[in-house]
Amino acid sequence: MAIDNAAGVLAAAESGEGGFWESTYPVIPHPGELIVGIISFAALYFIYKKYVVPRLETMLAERQKTIEGGIERAEAMQAEAKAALEQYRAQLAEARNEAAQIRDQARAEGQQILEEMRAQAREESERIVARGAEQIAASRQQVINELRGSIGALAVDLAGRVVGESLADDARRTGTVDRFLDELDGMSGSGAVAVPEGTR
Amino acid sequence: MTTVVSAAEEFVPPSAPDFWQPLVGEGAFALTRSMVVMVLVTIGLAVVMMMVTRRLAVVPGRGQFRLEGMYGLVRNSIGRDIIGSAHFKPYIPLLFTLFTLILVNNLMGIIPPIQFPTMSRIGFPLALALGVYVVYLVAGVRRRGIVGFLKNLVPSGLPWWVVPVVFVLELVTFLITRPVTLTLRLFGNMFAGHILLLLFALGGEYFLLHGGGLLTVISIPAFLMFFLFSAFEILISFLQAYVFILLASIYIAEVYADDH
Numbered sequence: 001m002a003i004d005n006a007a008g009v010l011a012a013a014e015s016g017e018g019g020f021w022e023s024t025y026p027v028i029p030h031p032g033e034l035i036v037g038i039i040s041f042a043a044l045y046f047i048y049k050k051y052v053v054p055r056l057e058t059m060l061a062e063r064q065k066t067i068e069g070g071i072e073r074a075e076a077m078q079a080e081a082k083a084a085l086e087q088y089r090a091q092l093a094e095a096r097n098e099a100a101q102i103r104d105q106a107r108a109e110g111q112q113i114l115e116e117m118r119a120q121a122r123e124e125s126e127r128i129v130a131r132g133a134e135q136i137a138a139s140r141q142q143v144i145n146e147l148r149g150s151i152g153a154l155a156v157d158l159a160g161r162v163v164g165e166s167l168a169d170d171a172r173r174t175g176t177v178d179r180f181l182d183e184l185d186g187m188s189g190s191g192a193v194a195v196p197e198g199t200r
Numbered sequence: 201m202t203t204v205v206s207a208a209e210e211f212v213p214p215s216a217p218d219f220w221q222p223l224v225g226e227g228a229f230a231l232t233r234s235m236v237v238m239v240l241v242t243i244g245l246a247v248v249m250m251m252v253t254r255r256l257a258v259v260p261g262r263g264q265f266r267l268e269g270m271y272g273l274v275r276n277s278i279g280r281d282i283i284g285s286a287h288f289k290p291y292i293p294l295l296f297t298l299f300t301l302i303l304v305n306n307l308m309g310i311i312p313p314i315q316f317p318t319m320s321r322i323g324f325p326l327a328l329a330l331g332v333y334v335v336y337l338v339a340g341v342r343r344r345g346i347v348g349f350l351k352n353l354v355p356s357g358l359p360w361w362v363v364p365v366v367f368v369l370e371l372v373t374f375l376i377t378r379p380v381t382l383t384l385r386l387f388g389n390m391f392a393g394h395i396l397l398l399l400f401a402l403g404g405e406y407f408l409l410h411g412g413g414l415l416t417v418i419s420i421p422a423f424l425m426f427f428l429f430s431a432f433e434i435l436i437s438f439l440q441a442y443v444f445i446l447l448a449s450i451y452i453a454e455v456y457a458d459d460h
Contacts, residue, residue, distance in 0.1 A: 037327030
């Protein structure tokens with residue numbers, strides 16, 4: 001028990017049994033302890049210097065290297081990702097640009113097509129109108145020609161019947177009829193064919 | 201039991217002779233309790249350190265992680281930051297030895313069944329301080345030569361009549377004050393701390409066994425204080441180990457400081 005020991009030691013000190021090392025000041029170093037301290041310290045220092053610290057330093061250096069390698073790799077990857085992003089952005093901008101261009105072009109083309117179609121339609125309609133007019137004119141001419149042929153015969157026939165003389169073979173007859181028709185023409189086409197008094 | 205009762209008629213406070221505990225023999229080279237503790241701690245530290253560092257991994261396990269925490273504190277926070285990154289490497293083994301040896305020896309003051317702080321016997325702190333002393337003196341003389349070392353003691357730009365005074369003061373500081381204070385600080389802290397623990401333990405025991413009546417109750421706060429101060433001693437143990445290598449680093453760092 002501690003108190004036994006302490007009390008015993010104290011009693012011994014008081015009676016002068018403990019000797020110099022017990023009763024002296026505690027700041028006086030005990031040679032044996034100093035020597036053991038120096039030897040222990042030196043031995044531990046030697047072991048640390050020779051083994052413990054070099055091992056730890058090697059490990060730390062290795063770790064540093066590993067970490068630095070990792071950081072380097074991460075940095076490279078980041079740079080790569082950044083480059084890819086840049087590229088992607090550029091491509092996107094380019095695509096947008098292109099799309100806008102295509103849109104503009106399409107709009108312009110549409111406009112042009114519209115114009116062209118319009119012009120074509122106008123042309124077509126004009127052509128159709130012109131052809132219609134031509135056809136009308138041709139039909140009219142045809143009718144006129146037909147009429148001209150048959151009206152002469154009809155008139156002569158009628159006149160022959162009225163007058164009672166055949167003028168069919170007469171050479172004069174043709175001239176008379178033609179002249180009559182020309183006069184008819186000259187009367188600036190009132191629809192009815194007026195028979196001149198002379199031939200009646 | 202009868203002897204205890206008779207011896208405890210009057211309370212005997214703990215004192216310096218309690219720390220003299222020879223196990224074998226007597227006199228200047230007796231084998232003392234503190235010697236045994238010191239040797240056991242040294243062997244224990246050597247074995248543990250060798251085992252933990254035998255296979256160190258880049259990704260540490262639990263034991264390695266703790267060792268690295270301690271090593272990082274000594275190596276980076278003290279060695280590198282105070283001595284400087286250019287010169288600190290050769291001093292790591294010294295600082296790490298001092299730190300672990302002091303810390304574990306101090307903790308022995310409260311760890312049962314040893315419960316004896318080695319550093320409360322002045323021979324041991326003196327041994328450590330002498331190691332630091334030799335290292336910083338040798339490093340200083342190696343770096344500047346004896347003349348340069350002595351010249352460097354006095355800061356430049358002083359009036360001529362101040363120089364001898366400062367020189368003597370600095371020389372005394374270098375050769376005597378520093379190792380002595382380094383020794384006494386560690387010794388004093390552990391000695392006083394252990395006396396305090398002994399006081400509470402013995403006092404509590406005295407009141408419990410011999411107080412009688414109400415005085416027996418006083419043993420309860422006494423034992424509580426014993427536990428409180430035991431916990432406090434853990435802090436002191438760490439702090440003293442830290443302070444010791446902090447000062448050792450500062451002394452070594454001065455060797456490499458280019459100007460005062």
